[in-house]
Amino acid sequence: MSGSTATFDLIVVGAGIVGASCADAASAEGMRVAIVEPGPIGGGATAAAMGHLVAMDDDPAELALASYSLGLWESFADLKEAEFSRCGTLWVARDDRELAAAAARIARLKAADRDARLLDAASLHELEPALVQGLAGGMLVEREAVVYPPRVANHLVRRAQSRGTRLFAGRRAQALYRGGVQLDDDTRLGGPVLVATGCALPDLLPMLPMRARKGHLVITDRYPGLIRHQLLELGYADSAHGDADSSVAFNVQPRPTGQILIGSSREFQANDASVSPSMVQRMLERSFAFVPRLRGLQALRVWTGFRPTTPDGRPYLGAVPGAVDQWVAAGHEGLGVTTALGSAKLMIDLIQGRRPAIDPAPYSPWRMAA
Amino acid sequence: MSAMVRLTVNGQAVEVPAGASVAAAVAHATQRFRRSVHDAPRAPLCGMGVCFECRVSVDGVVHVRACLTPAGEGMQVITDA
Amino acid sequence: MREHYDVLVAGAGPAGLAAAQAAVSHGARVGLLDMQARPGGQVWRHDVRLPAAPAARQAIEALQGVKLLARHSVVTAEPSALRVETPTGSDLLSFGSLVLATGARELLLPFPGWTLPGVTGAGGLQALAKQGWPVAGKRVVIGGSGPLLLAAADTLRKHGAHVLGMHEQASAATVRSFAWQLRRWPARAAQAAGLRLRLAGVPYRCGSFVREAIGGDAVRGAVIETPHGTRQVECDLLAVGYGLVPNTELAALLGCALDEADAHPRVRVDALLRTSVANIHAAGEACGIGGLAVARIEGAMAGHMAAGDVAAASALLPRRDRERRFGALLARHFTLDPRLRELADERTLVCRCEDVALGALAGYDDARAAKLATRCGMGACQGRICGTALAELGRFPRGGARPPIFPARLATLAGLADFSPDDARRGNRP
Numbered sequence: 032m033s034g035s036t037a038t039f040d041l042i043v044v045g046a047g048i049v050g051a052s053c054a055d056a057a058s059a060e061g062m063r064v065a066i067v068e069p070g071p072i073g074g075g076a077t078a079a080a081m082g083h084l085v086a087m088d089d090d091p092a093e094l095a096l097a098s099y100s101l102g103l104w105e106s107f108a109d110l111k112e113a114e115f116s117r118c119g120t121l122w123v124a125r126d127d128r129e130l131a132a133a134a135a136r137i138a139r140l141k142a143a144d145r146d147a148r149l150l151d152a153a154s155l156h157e158l159e160p161a162l163v164q165g166l167a168g169g170m171l172v173e174r175e176a177v178v179y180p181p182r183v184a185n186h187l188v189r190r191a192q193s194r195g196t197r198l199f200a201g202r203r204a205q206a207l208y209r210g211g212v213q214l215d216d217d218t219r220l221g222g223p224v225l226v227a228t229g230c231a232l233p234d235l236l237p238m239l240p241m242r243a244r245k246g247h248l249v250i251t252d253r254y255p256g257l258i259r260h261q262l263l264e265l266g267y268a269d270s271a272h273g274d275a276d277s278s279v280a281f282n283v284q285p286r287p288t289g290q291i292l293i294g295s296s297r298e299f300q301a302n303d304a305s306v307s308p309s310m311v312q313r314m315l316e317r318s319f320a321f322v323p324r325l326r327g328l329q330a331l332r333v334w335t336g337f338r339p340t341t342p343d344g345r346p347y348l349g350a351v352p353g354a355v356d357q358w359v360a361a362g363h364e365g366l367g368v369t370t371a372l373g374s375a376k377l378m379i380d381l382i383q384g385r386r387p388a389i390d391p392a393p394y395s396p397w398r399m400a401a
Numbered sequence: 402m403s404a405m406v407r408l409t410v411n412g413q414a415v416e417v418p419a420g421a422s423v424a425a426a427v428a429h430a431t432q433r434f435r436r437s438v439h440d441a442p443r444a445p446l447c448g449m450g451v452c453f454e455c456r457v458s459v460d461g462v463v464h465v466r467a468c469l470t471p472a473g474e475g476m477q478v479i480t481d482a
Numbered sequence: 483m484r485e486h487y488d489v490l491v492a493g494a495g496p497a498g499l500a501a502a503q504a505a506v507s508h509g510a511r512v513g514l515l516d517m518q519a520r521p522g523g524q525v526w527r528h529d530v531r532l533p534a535a536p537a538a539r540q541a542i543e544a545l546q547g548v549k550l551l552a553r554h555s556v557v558t559a560e561p562s563a564l565r566v567e568t569p570t571g572s573d574l575l576s577f578g579s580l581v582l583a584t585g586a587r588e589l590l591l592p593f594p595g596w597t598l599p600g601v602t603g604a605g606g607l608q609a610l611a612k613q614g615w616p617v618a619g620k621r622v623v624i625g626g627s628g629p630l631l632l633a634a635a636d637t638l639r640k641h642g643a644h645v646l647g648m649h650e651q652a653s654a655a656t657v658r659s660f661a662w663q664l665r666r667w668p669a670r671a672a673q674a675a676g677l678r679l680r681l682a683g684v685p686y687r688c689g690s691f692v693r694e695a696i697g698g699d700a701v702r703g704a705v706i707e708t709p710h711g712t713r714q715v716e717c718d719l720l721a722v723g724y725g726l727v728p729n730t731e732l733a734a735l736l737g738c739a740l741d742e743a744d745a746h747p748r749v750r751v752d753a754l755l756r757t758s759v760a761n762i763h764a765a766g767e768a769c770g771i772g773g774l775a776v777a778r779i780e781g782a783m784a785g786h787m788a789a790g791d792v793a794a795a796s797a798l799l800p801r802r803d804r805e806r807r808f809g810a811l812l813a814r815h816f817t818l819d820p821r822l823r824e825l826a827d828e829r830t831l832v833c834r835c836e837d838v839a840l841g842a843l844a845g846y847d848d849a850r851a852a853k854l855a856t857r858c859g860m861g862a863c864q865g866r867i868c869g870t871a872l873a874e875l876g877r878f879p880r881g882g883a884r885p886p887i888f889p890a891r892l893a894t895l896a897g898l899a900d901f902s903p904d905d906a907r908r909g910n911r912p
């Protein structure tokens with residue numbers, strides 16, 4: 032097959048939400064793009080995700096990326112495939128201490144142009160009557176939404192294809208070489224390569240550490256109106272960004288179908304995708320503590336997924352250290368749906384030699400080479 | 402003949418033999434059990450608990466498979482179609 | 483709550499009943515569970531109006547010493563234990579050995595109009611009639627394939643239905659050849675002759691199938707394809723089933739190897755009904771469609787094996803092999819006419835839970851990709867209907883089993899033992 036190398040302006044490896052966004056953004060600028068994906072489009076972490084578009088404020092760099100991305104997500108608000116539903120995020124405070132901390136969070140979000148407001152106990156229950164009595168209050172972020180990530184990934188790939196992007200479906204990138212990538216059928220594609228393989232990143236770029244952080248989700252039958260907002264406990268960040276081997280947090284989402292999606296769990300040492308009854312148990316008990324009525328709902332399905340997690344929790348976005356024409360966009364942990372669009376813009380700006388809209392330094396993969 | 406069980410379906414009184422299913426009781430009142438996600442009427446298909454087309458609300462609990470549930474005295478069954 | 487059984491039997495059809503009886507005869511502590519309210523499985527399903535068959539009555543009366551767990555639906559598995567949901571809560575049932583006797587469901591294929599109220603499976607309408615569904619005086623058209631059409635017609639007639647006709651897709655020549663071969667199983671031949679006699683006067687058309695169901699809010703008629711052309715009949719109920727498919731979800735959940743040579747998997751067992759997992763045996767339709775006699779013999783074998791009596795199980799082997807040959811005969815004669823795979827058009831719904839039309843699946847060659855993009859198979863039946871149909875249509879095999887294998891209350895998945903209906907009411911009426 033050598034000798035007949037097809038060449039491209041950019042070869043995107045991996046068609047999760049991140050790779051799909053990158054291919055879309057690149058093709059929109061007229062670049063000649065290839066995408067390589069061995070499985071279904073968006074069939075990795077993207078298919079497992081809750082699809083909550085949310086700004087987390089505990090890391091300024093993550094907040095900047097999220098805020099930038101959330102602005103870009105607005106153009107998908109009317110896209111049928113996105114199943115975009117602006118339910119808003121309601122952060123729930125169990126006690127006055129958590130409520131007090133919310134004030135500081137509101138200030139940080141405001142500074143990043145994200146509107147949020149404090150709720151007292153009475154208004155909390157008015158907005159969300161299914162919540163247990165005795166909560167202290169909450170924080171409402173009205174403009175946030177939920178989407179259906181694998182269909183968005185599909186849409187982005189199709190849009191890129193309509194602009195001439197070539198999809199190498201059912202093909203895996205075997206190895207990177209100087210000037211291109213070799214596929215598992217020995218085809219070689221020439222051109223700059225952008226690796227967006229999520230948890231599988233070390234297969235191609237072993238110098239960039241990545242851990243898979245397992246999560247469980249449960250979805251119910253349809254109960255329209257029972258839950259109105261994406262609900263999270265204000266203590267969520269402790270679970271999400273702590274380093275405990277395993278943790279659970281209250282995280283409940285109304286799907287536009289009327290179904291209810293229940294998370295979330297995080298585990299570092301679990302490598303197989305099987306459902307762990309004890310994790311499901313812990314996660315559900317946590318959710319019952321906030322919404323007792325959940326106990327009676329019919330669960331249809333339980334699944335697991337793996338969040339691609341870097342040592343410092345920030346994604347790798349930028350040039351591969353020490354390589355020429357090799358780029359990486361991976362490691363978005365539990366926020367990759369939210370931050371995919373901004374990540375893609377930032378990547379294409381870097382690749383095209385432009386100055387990105389937000390400071391790329393915090394995400395530079397070079398931090399691992401240091 | 403065996404004893405009868407009395408229950409209501411959408412408020413209408415229905416009588417079925419003891420041991421009959423809620424599905425059988427509903428069929429005495431209406432052919433429409435549930436509304437599909439695109440709003441079409443649906444009714445039992447498999448009769449044995451695997452198709453989920455017979456879901457109704459029984460005493461306020463929704464998504465109950467009528468074909469698996471024995472009719473009980475005084476039950477209040479509501480269909481959605 | 484955690485209960486322990488030396489031998490736990492999942493499924494209380496003929497296979498499960500025989501297994502429980504055999505196991506308890508060795509003095510084992512035996513539990514026999516089923517999601518249905520009454521034991522009997524499919525063929526011996528309790529009839530609210532008619533007396534039970536003598537064999538069924540005997541099998542159920544022979545359960546002395548067996549703990550019968552009705553309305554217990556297995557939803558998830560843990561090491562050496564099954565989590566079951568009951569109307570009032572959930573239990574964890576641990577076992578020394580387990581017999582899988584989960585039987586079969588009907589093969590239902592999509593055709594235009596099949597979602598109309600009044601269109602059911604053939605065995606489906608039979609089951610509903612036994613539950614007390616009012617069929618008296620109703621005009622019923624039966625279609626599909628296999629002996630089940632006759633059994634269904636018989637039950638429906640006994641309940642007062644006016645059966646307009648039975649439409650068997652297999653050709654007249656094939657059906658004659660089947661009837662001729664049947665002579666090697668005299669009991670079956672006699673049974674068939676009896677059925678035929680009781681159904682005298684009900685037309686039995688071969689090489690004939692239901693092409694379409696007609697109606698607005700409910701079925702009013704059917705379009706039928708016959709060797710002599712297409713015709714239309716009015717009816718109140720249309721019952722169509724294309725044979726049976728083994729229920730393998732529980733086996734798959736437990737990690738038992740399946741035999742996937744055909745479109746529909748079955749549980750793989752060795753000559754003594756051992757699955758690939760230690761201490762788990764399987765019997766009856768779950769291991770492949772074979773009918774009542776196979777189910778009873780295999781059930782007994784599996785019960786003996788589960789209680790540790792290999793000799794008693796082995797003694798039944800020759801009979802079992804003979805009866806299994808009947809299953810092979812069935813499969814050979816009632817293979818489906820390829821035209822049946824073309825009945826559904828672009829707009830025909832395949833996934834009835836999520837209302838996904840066949841046309842929406844164009845371009846997907848894998849169940850998971852199709853599901854992610856279209857929601858096909860994401861609904862409450864977990865792909866039991868659409869996934870099985872798509873496998874039969876040659877599109878793609880159904881995706882693997884994941885817990886819960888039936889929808890279950892969140893309380894059950896959380897391991898809560900007790901569940902008050904008040905909780906459910908509060909849960910559903912905000």
Ligand SMILES: Cc1cc2nc3c(=O)[nH]c(=O)nc-3n(C[C@H](O)[C@H](O)[C@H](O)COP(=O)(O)OP(=O)(O)OC[C@H]3O[C@@H](n4cnc5c(N)ncnc54)[C@H](O)[C@@H]3O)c2cc1C
Nearest residue numbers: 045047049075076077081083204229246336366367368369
């Ligand atoms: C349970 C759970 C809940 C989540 N909830 C949310 C949420 O609510 N909001 C949010 O913003 N984020 C959420 N996330 C995080 C989000 O899902 C991920 O951050 C995001 O999907 C990562 O996208 P990706 O494209 O990098 O990875 P993936 O989706 O995993 O895509 C990587 C792709 O690369 C392909 N690939 C791998 N190796 C190769 C190779 N050698 N050659 C070619 N292709 C290859 C894979 O097949 C895969 O399709 C959640 C994650 C989980 C697990």
Ligand SMILES: Cc1cc2nc3c(=O)[nH]c(=O)nc-3n(C[C@H](O)[C@H](O)[C@H](O)COP(=O)(O)OP(=O)(O)OC[C@H]3O[C@@H](n4cnc5c(N)ncnc54)[C@H](O)[C@@H]3O)c2cc1C
Nearest residue numbers: 493495496497517523524525556585586605633766767774
């Ligand atoms: C609808 C229908 C009608 C039939 N009618 C006839 C007939 O009239 N005459 C005839 O000869 N044959 C009939 N058959 C064929 C019949 O399946 C066999 O002859 C015989 O019943 C097989 O016995 P079995 O014990 O293997 O399975 P079954 O009788 O199918 O019993 C299996 C049992 O397992 C239970 N089960 C399965 N999964 C679970 C779970 N997860 N949790 C709890 N319980 C579970 C089911 O509720 C069922 O009661 C019919 C089949 C079907 C599907």
Ligand code: FES
Nearest residue numbers: 445448452453468
């Ligand atoms: S009729 Fe199919 S589940 Fe009840």
